[in-house]
Amino acid sequence: MKRKKLLCALAACLLALIPFNAFAAGEDGEYDMAYYGQFAGQNASINVFNWGEYISDGSDGALDVNKAFEELTGIKVNYSTFATNEELYSKLKGGGAQYDVIIPSDYMIARMIAEDMLEELDFESIPAFENIDEQYRNPEYDPENRYSVPYTWGTVGIIYNIGTVEEPVDSWSILWDEQYRGDILMFSNSRDAFGLTQKLLGYSLNTEDHDELRAACEKLKDQKPLVQAYVMDEIFDKMLSGEAAIAPYYAGDYLIMAEDNEDLRFSIPKEGTNLFVDAVCIPKGAAHKAAAELYINFLCEPRVAADNIEYIGYSTPNKAAFELLDEEVQNDPVCYPPPEVLENTEPFLALSPETSLLLDSLWTEVLSTDKGYNKWIMPVFVVVAVGFSIGINLARRYRKKKDSPY
Incomplete structure (x- = not known):
């Protein structure tokens, strides 16, 4: 490469x-x-x-x-x-x-x-x-x-590191695989993030069905605890350094990254993908x-x-x-994918103003959900903080006792 x-x-x-x-x-x-x-x-x-x-x-x-x-x-x-x-x-x-x-x-x-x-x-x-x-x-x-x-023009697919991901990568579902928790990157823009999720669920990239968009929103919320970061250009540093193992992104950028990391591969999922211009x-x-x-x-x-x-x-x-x-x-x-791959692609079309507003609202909902926080983080933080506070107080009491003339 x-x-x-x-x-x-x-x-x-x-x-x-x-x-x-x-x-x-x-x-x-x-x-x-x-x-x-x-x-x-x-x-x-x-x-x-x-x-x-x-x-x-x-x-x-x-x-x-x-x-x-x-x-x-x-x-x-x-x-x-x-x-x-x-x-x-x-x-x-x-x-x-x-x-x-x-x-x-x-x-x-x-x-x-x-x-x-x-x-x-x-x-x-x-x-x-x-x-x-x-x-x-x-x-x-x-x-x-x-x-x-x-x-x-180009396609969207999954970039992955074969040093971490040994199984075949042929479905968007791998972006929801629990074993890669913390190693997954995700698009930080709503259209691409929702688009691949809609494909996974069997919907059109251009669905105007609000129930389908809501289902995609819930699926993205389920994914959030597994996601290391929502990125665009930041993907280069993270994938090249091995900081992350899996990310959906554009074929052209994969070709650039692959020149500097021979462990990277690219796959277009079987559910289909976006063909963009x-x-x-x-x-x-x-x-x-x-x-x-x-x-x-x-x-x-x-x-x-x-x-x-x-x-x-x-x-x-x-x-x-x-x-x-x-x-x-x-x-x-x-x-330049072969015809059989291109036949399973779909372009993004402009959505109605009403659907665009809904998509923006749902994306904000995804990013603001607390599902991304591990349920043990807060209790552990409290225990550590309390323990640290007790330790400080004991140290102060010991210091005062040591310094006292009595």
Whole structure:
């Protein structure tokens, strides 16, 4: 699994030999500098809001996507990250944050479209969109493809450490297995946590049935005493160090983790899972829309997209980029699962406002339940505290007696 670092090193060597403006536009062509240079000398900037660990940043000799874009266009990229779709939504809905480029997931894009939170894109300003595979155009979350450009896709599965977990991992039920108490990590966002629980219970990821959601809530409450922590990006440190043994997470991140811990494995449960697409959008009222579209186009350039996807480990919807990937990557069943696996997946869709509110309420209920506290913790704490207090008092009495002249 060391292929990424090796390929990144080779890419770095190539970059040192080839002028940048002749590299990423295509295998043979150069960038259209009349297009990419339109903001040169204007001190332009854009604010990009993306998931953590979700862009090639120059580590391990890889392409630094944002730096390359800045050097090519003269547009400064102010880059920050979020951990969940719900965090992104809250920041935008609150109105205090000003972003020009965001990368939400499919169901959140549908919600934002419904709430008029996204700008329509000018696709004449994004010519590299032609590289996006037809099967990822006009998706259910954006039927007319007016608001988004696909960035990555992938699946959710279970990451586990074979040093601790010796049994076959083929069901979401292992996340409720008592023998792994304290070794289990869980998503810290409601949609993913409820989604896998709904699959375990035989429900759709997009159920609007309140009784089914309540059942999933109770199942998550039952799990809480076994959970070490609810995480997103924190999963990297915990799984790499062996601090935890099992966690549901995204296939792309597993591929990155597996390069640094050869004991990690990935499994898609038999009950089925989520197939997601993350896409690039522009928030409503963005101050630098034209520059943002330039950035989106840059992400779609074949060589840029290939280097980027090679680094972050996810699957690409960019057919031209896919053709540039190493054959080993193209044939990786985790990154590009076979048809029989994909047939047992389901995308997240936008839920009704009423169901979204219920889901938020149930998730708060899960996190606030006291089932996560071991019933012996409080009694033991009291005994220890009382014993400690008695010990202190006895020591004081002994000290006073010892120091007394009588």
